[in-house]
Amino acid sequence: xxxxxxxxxxxxxxxxxxxAASAAGTAGAAANAAAPTAxxxxxxxxxxxxxxxxxxxxxxxxxxxxxxxxxxxxxQSPAKGIRENLAHMIDxxxxxxxxxxxxxxxxxxxxxxxxxxxxxxxxxxRLSIDLPGEQTEALGAKAKEYGCYIQFGAYARDxxxxxxxxxxxxxxxxxxxxxxxxxxxRNIVGVFPDFELVxxxxxxxxxxxxxxxxxxALVPVHRTDIGxxxxxxxxxxxxxxxxxxxxGAEILLRTASGGFEPEDIQMVSRYNRVYSVIVNNAxxxxxxxxxxxxxxxxxxxxxxxxRGEALASAGSKFEQDVIARLPLAQYRAxxxxxxxxxxxxxxxxxxxxxxxxxxxxxxxxPKDLKDAKRxxxxxxxxx
Numbered sequence: 001x002x003x004x005x006x007x008x009x010x011x012x013x014x015x016x017x018x019x020a021a022s023a024a025g026t027a028g029a030a031a032n033a034a035a036p037t038a039x040x041x042x043x044x045x046x047x048x049x050x051x052x053x054x055x056x057x058x059x060x061x062x063x064x065x066x067x068x069x070x071x072x073x074x075x076q077s078p079a080k081g082i083r084e085n086l087a088h089m090i091d092x093x094x095x096x097x098x099x100x101x102x103x104x105x106x107x108x109x110x111x112x113x114x115x116x117x118x119x120x121x122x123x124x125x126r127l128s129i130d131l132p133g134e135q136t137e138a139l140g141a142k143a144k145e146y147g148c149y150i151q152f153g154a155y156a157r158d159x160x161x162x163x164x165x166x167x168x169x170x171x172x173x174x175x176x177x178x179x180x181x182x183x184x185x186r187n188i189v190g191v192f193p194d195f196e197l198v199x200x201x202x203x204x205x206x207x208x209x210x211x212x213x214x215x216x217a218l219v220p221v222h223r224t225d226i227g228x229x230x231x232x233x234x235x236x237x238x239x240x241x242x243x244x245x246x247x248g249a250e251i252l253l254r255t256a257s258g259g260f261e262p263e264d265i266q267m268v269s270r271y272n273r274v275y276s277v278i279v280n281n282a283x284x285x286x287x288x289x290x291x292x293x294x295x296x297x298x299x300x301x302x303x304x305x306x307r308g309e310a311l312a313s314a315g316s317k318f319e320q321d322v323i324a325r326l327p328l329a330q331y332r333a334x335x336x337x338x339x340x341x342x343x344x345x346x347x348x349x350x351x352x353x354x355x356x357x358x359x360x361x362x363x364x365x366p367k368d369l370k371d372a373k374r375x376x377x378x379x380x381x382x383x
Contacts, residue, residue: 041215044246048337051248057104057225059329063251063277064096064103065322067301067314070257070281072115072288075123082127085113086135093142093150096321103323104226108152109279110167110233110257117289120368121198124165128157131170131181140176147174149226153233153255155199156181160212163365164200169231169255171222180222182231183209185240189356189376195369196376204361221247227275227328229253235260238268245272246337250328256280259297270308272338275326277303282319293317306331355382 045051068088073081089112097103110116113135114127129135131154143150149171156168171180186203189196202209202218210218221244222229230249233256234240241252252274254265260280269276283298284290292298299317302310303324311324356379366372377383 043216043221043248045248045337048339051228051337052223053228053248053250053332054223054225056227056328056332059327061105061226061251061326061328062101062103063105063107063303063324063326065107065277065279065301065303065312066092066096067279067282067299067318067320067322068092068108068112069284069319070109070111070115070287071284072117072290073127074288075117075119075127078114078127081115082113082129082135085115086138089113089152090138090142092319092321093139093146096323097146097148100323102146103148105149105151105251107253107277107279108150108255109281110153110169110255111155112152113154115287116257118195118369121163121165121365122367124155124198125157125163128155128165131156131158131168132178136170136172136178137176140172143172143174144176149173149179149224149229151229151231151253151255153257161200161205164205164361165198167199167201167233169233169253171229171231171253173224179224180220180229180231182220185219185232185234186237188235192369192373194373196366196372198366198369198372200361200365203358206358208359208362219243219247221249223248227251227326231255236264238264238271241268241272241274242338242340245274246340248337249274250331250335251275251277251326254278258294260300262300262302265302266304266308266310269304269306273306273335275303275305275311275331283317306335353381355380357381 043052071085093106096106139150151171153169156166158166167184169182170178173179184201186201187197187199219240228248228250230244231253232240244252254276256278260278265276265278278301280300281298283293285292299314301322302313303322305311312322314320314322356376360379364375366375
């Protein structure tokens with residue numbers, strides 16, 4: 001993500017400042033200004049009914065989850081593949097906006113621009129994009145054309161983090177500018193038999209990340225005129241989404257590539273009383289090294305309501321848009337953040353020791369997937 005330091009910090013600290021900034025800049029928003037926080041620097045309101053938000057552009061928000069193919073680029077020469085994948089994204093944006101009325105938010109899967117393959121670090125650095133950059137300019141032009149938000153995942157670089165490869169979920173606003181570019185919180189560990197992922201996550205560099213961007217940026221929430229949005233490509237860790245909900249997230253924008261567990265998405269929505277959008281890849285012909293429906297894990301894109309009910313879901317594994325109207329004004333009339341009884345389990349969380357310590361990529365960056373496996377196995381504190 002090549003950007004100057006000021007822009008980088010401004011985007012990553014958006015969650016901490018959004019309530020106050022939006023209230024100051026929006027007429028009539030005083031009632032929705034950021035509530036006092038229970039802990040300084042963390043945007044969790046002391047009064048859970050008065051969480052930070054800004055006025056909605058309209059009472060209902062229309063979301064399109066775009067289930068599209070995944071097609072990996074050439075790790076040695078990725079430019080052509082990225083251009084072709086970008087052109088396909090733009091074609092799908094035009095198609096989903098063409099019929100059935102305009103959509104306020106378009107969501108894509110985890111890697112629509114680059115795909116996934118077991119690349120080494122040198123290849124990943126070669127295919128990573130800048131945020132902002134050429135691709136976000138093209139997608140931003142479409143966001144301006146249709147007056148919508150566009151969310152997608154990508155491998156990205158950042159000159160503040162030389163040598164690191166980031167998995168970032170971005171949101172582009174209707175002005176064509178980046179609203180969010182959120183790092184993946186953590187990677188799965190111990191699932192693959194002979195490799196681990198080499199992308200740098202928040203957890204991999206935790207102390208330095210907090211030092212640079214502040215504690216509230218660990219789990220950001222973006223307060224927009226289509227609702228409070230939070231993004232993630234992380235699966236099966238409900239605590240992350242609980243924190244988003246505690247910060248006032250209303251719509252969780254979740255991405256996948258190669259499958260996910262529907263029950264995870266559904267129950268996170270139900271437990272936290274929030275909307276969830278999950279976008280997975282479609283059946284993908286001509287994807288190098290993979291079957292069209294790799295491991296039978298394509299499809300399943302869906303939008304869930306705050307009771308865990310499916311509002312819309314993909315009718316097949318092929319490319320399609322999954323559309324739902326979210327009555328956010330009505331939802332806000334009664335919604336509050338989750339009511340927890342934290343004292344019951346605070347001591348257990350304080351005593352817990354994770355399998356790997358945070359910050360491991362601050363001392364060593366694995367050169368490829370097998371090297372990551374060797375390194376993380378050596379750092380396994382549960383062995």
